[in-house]
Amino acid sequence: MEEGGGALLPPLLHSLEHFLTHRVSPAQLCQAFFVLAAAGVLAVAATPESARRLLLEYGPRQAKTPPPAAAGVATSKAASSSHFTELIAWFTSMGNIPHSWFKHFYILSVCSSLFWAAQYLSNGVIITFLAQAQAENLKTSMTTNQAVLTWLLMFMQGCRRLFECFAVLRPSASKMWIVHWVLGMAYYACMNVSVWIEASTSLLQTGKLSFEFEQPSPNEAIGTLLFLVAWIMQYRCHKYLASLKKYSLPEDGMFAYLICPHYTCECLLYLSLAITAAPTGQLYNRTIICGLLFVSTNLGVTAGDTRKWYAEKFGQDRIQHRWNMVPLVY
Structure with missing residues (x-):
């Protein structure tokens, strides 16, 4: 198995070199x-401010998860923005x-x-x-x-x-x-x-x-x-x-x-x-x-x-x- 793997290495390197030389x-x-x-x-x-801060900021400036919009207050546009921000907040909360x-x-x-x-x-x-x-x-x-x-x-x-x-x-x-x-x-x-x-x-x-x-x-x-x-x-x-x-x-x-x-x-x-x-x-x-x-x-x-x-x-x-x-x- 090791010998087979070693035998494959030169052709793989040659193929990679050909790709790098003739393509990029x-x-x-x-x-x-x-x-x-x-x-x-x-x-x-370029994303909305609340989402951008969640995606870009870290350390002491790190944005906190925003509270959900109050029922009956936010317009449909604001509600949509709030949902997007909450999605970004959930996404960025993973892997801290x-x-x-x-x-x-x-x-x-x-x-x-x-x-x-x-x-x-x-x-x-x-x-x-x-x-x-x-x-x-x-x-x-x-x-x-x-x-x-x-x-x-x-x-x-x-x-x-x-x-x-x-x-x-x-x-x-x-x-x-x-x-x-x-x-x-x-x-x-x-x-x-x-x-x-x-x-x-x-x-x-x-x-x-x-x-x-x-x-x-x-x-x-x-x-x-x-x-x-x-x-x-x-x-x-x-x-x-x-x-x-x-x-x-x-x-x-x-x-x-x-x-x-x-x-x-x-x-x-x-x-x-x-x-x-x-x-x-x-x-x-x-x-x-x-x-x-x-x-x-x-x-x-x-x-x-x-x-x-x-x-x-x-x-x-x-x-x-x-x-x-x-x-x-x-």
Whole structure:
């Protein structure tokens, strides 16, 4: 039985490689996931307010199950909306998990970075398989140095966020819907492929063990500098939030101008990776930009909900002069 299973593996891998090469590449699969996930967030954001809050909010802002409409009071339209909201409330009540499971995202990210590093250093079969499937679809490629640098930056982000989960952020007893957890896990798995997949041609041509210390390109220099600034700024935001009295309004530093500056930093981090990993002749890495699209969409909706929650809890006058996430834009 084992020998039969082993004999089937090469044909299955060949079939999968043929599908990826002639139909859709690994980078395109990652791009499709990011774009569809962003579209899903926007679709949910377009639902009625009560249902949207049940689907999107978590932690201290998590919406509670609404009471049924009073008999004889609600119109047929309101009653229909109420029934829809109650259905969503029932749906989201299933599979609630601890909000602290957010740390699994960063455990996965760090482990994925280590896995791909091991594959890189050992000329592993999985990275070779994906690189071969991708190389047929690449017109231009990142350099091997870019792949290593972008991997290192992603690894730094995963390590810092994991450190924060255990040493900076305070424990929380709040819950979140399991779909948020599944989506986050899928995102980090895809992003850890995205940071190197567009270097497939270089990896195959030069050999995955090669790496030369050379003067960084403008993209690498600008992207790395932007990453380090955003990386430090986000850590300071998270440390400040953890120091506040529970559910108090953050007002110091960047929080004096933005509702969610830590979200701003998150977007800047992935923008910096897209710049650093730009293939030859391109301004940015298309796969990572698609990841940024999902991040900015998801966090943008969450920042809007945070603004509403702050207004309800602390008063609109205390936040009216702040932007949600992007200065002068949103």
